[in-house]
Amino acid sequence: MLPGSIQRATLFDPNTRVRKGIESQPSIRATNLSHFYGTGELRKQVLYGNNLTVYPGEIIIMTGPSGSGKTTLLTLVGALRRVQEGNLSVLGQPLEGASPSQLVDFRRNVGFIFQAHNLFEALTATQNVRMSLELTRPDQSIRQNTKDAREMLDRVGLGNRINHKPKQLSGGQKQRVAIARGLVHNPKLVLADEPTAALDEQSGRTVVELLQKLASENQSTIVIVTHDNRILDVADRIITLVDGAIRSDALVKEAAILTQMLAKCSIFERVTPRTLTRVADEMTIERLPPGTQIIRENDPGDRFFLVRSGSVSVRRGHPEHEIATLGVGDFFGETALLTGQPRNASVYTREETLLCSLSKTNFQSAMAESASLETEIREAYFERK
Numbered sequence: 001m002l003p004g005s006i007q008r009a010t011l012f013d014p015n016t017r018v019r020k021g022i023e024s025q026p027s028i029r030a031t032n033l034s035h036f037y038g039t040g041e042l043r044k045q046v047l048y049g050n051n052l053t054v055y056p057g058e059i060i061i062m063t064g065p066s067g068s069g070k071t072t073l074l075t076l077v078g079a080l081r082r083v084q085e086g087n088l089s090v091l092g093q094p095l096e097g098a099s100p101s102q103l104v105d106f107r108r109n110v111g112f113i114f115q116a117h118n119l120f121e122a123l124t125a126t127q128n129v130r131m132s133l134e135l136t137r138p139d140q141s142i143r144q145n146t147k148d149a150r151e152m153l154d155r156v157g158l159g160n161r162i163n164h165k166p167k168q169l170s171g172g173q174k175q176r177v178a179i180a181r182g183l184v185h186n187p188k189l190v191l192a193d194e195p196t197a198a199l200d201e202q203s204g205r206t207v208v209e210l211l212q213k214l215a216s217e218n219q220s221t222i223v224i225v226t227h228d229n230r231i232l233d234v235a236d237r238i239i240t241l242v243d244g245a246i247r248s249d250a251l252v253k254e255a256a257i258l259t260q261m262l263a264k265c266s267i268f269e270r271v272t273p274r275t276l277t278r279v280a281d282e283m284t285i286e287r288l289p290p291g292t293q294i295i296r297e298n299d300p301g302d303r304f305f306l307v308r309s310g311s312v313s314v315r316r317g318h319p320e321h322e323i324a325t326l327g328v329g330d331f332f333g334e335t336a337l338l339t340g341q342p343r344n345a346s347v348y349t350r351e352e353t354l355l356c357s358l359s360k361t362n363f364q365s366a367m368a369e370s371a372s373l374e375t376e377i378r379e380a381y382f383e384r385k
């Protein structure tokens, strides 16, 4: 068991978290987001048509090779760079075309923790942290700001370093000052680029637990770019960026939620919880835009599907007419797998939909277990008679 997982269990009930997330307005929504550096012949594309939706309270970990565009994406989300192509709405503010004063207001709600921590050498730890409050809470008294800054330093384990200047601090201590500065104003969105890179295991853990606590108390959204495998367990989702494009977007606690959803599907009624957990693990999940065709009438069936979020339209005939709509927790595609007949309808997404699916082989092995269970029950029944 990973350190911190006990806290996670109490703070991060994955079911309430994800359900809450899906119902609320996203805190980050990127649509077809691309980015280029340079102009003319030197113009180079570094982000390619990325789509991303993040909900309040989610902790996202972004990984990927060096140069894949993680920092670029993070700085776009934090409005430190202008959106060039695509749409990006963060904390309800469309960033493309936002006015300078809208951007100033916007950044007050964001906490930045960057690799190059840029502390002011002439200022003490307290003053460095307090500066963030002076920018984000201009109406609060210096006295209160000082108190809040000291409390925050205490929380990152620097209570005994509050009057030290950066050059009197170790690399790890400086990074913790930078973290305190990024979190002191309780931002709605925290963007952290390799925040634990310079920290030992214990300090790294303290920092990510602080981030977790903030996310759960304030419903803050946290995006952490990291290569640090020791902290992956804090994530609700792990996003992998490769060559400027999001390759995978996995919900970490998804298997537990899926197991509960599968347990409610009538066809899995007789499958044991252990098999359901295995089935959930074997399911793949994908995010589909509205209007995507998932299966086509008369095609052979090769997968079983479960709607994780969003909804789909089931249509039949020529011309096609809708015979049903299916929503969260509904499943489809089982008939062709059970009977070996071709698909008896076409299915399309009606909106952006998270769709889980299971290969035919995995589906059939789960069903085989269910059948043997049924046989067992029947036999037990007849034996008793």
Ligand SMILES: Nc1ncnc2c1ncn2[C@@H]1O[C@H](COP(=O)(O)OP(=O)(O)O)[C@@H](O)[C@H]1O
Pocket (backbone or CB within 6 Å): 037, 038, 046, 064, 065, 066, 067, 068, 069, 070, 071, 072, 073
């Ligand atoms: N200011 C810049 N000017 C030109 N190219 C840049 C600039 N910043 C980053 N790049 C290039 O953009 C690509 C993505 O960089 P970056 O977003 O920093 O990736 P990562 O954070 O994943 O390492 C890299 O090829 C990098 O060399």
Ligand SMILES: [Mg+2]
Pocket (backbone or CB within 6 Å): 070, 071, 072, 193
């Ligand atoms: Mg980077």
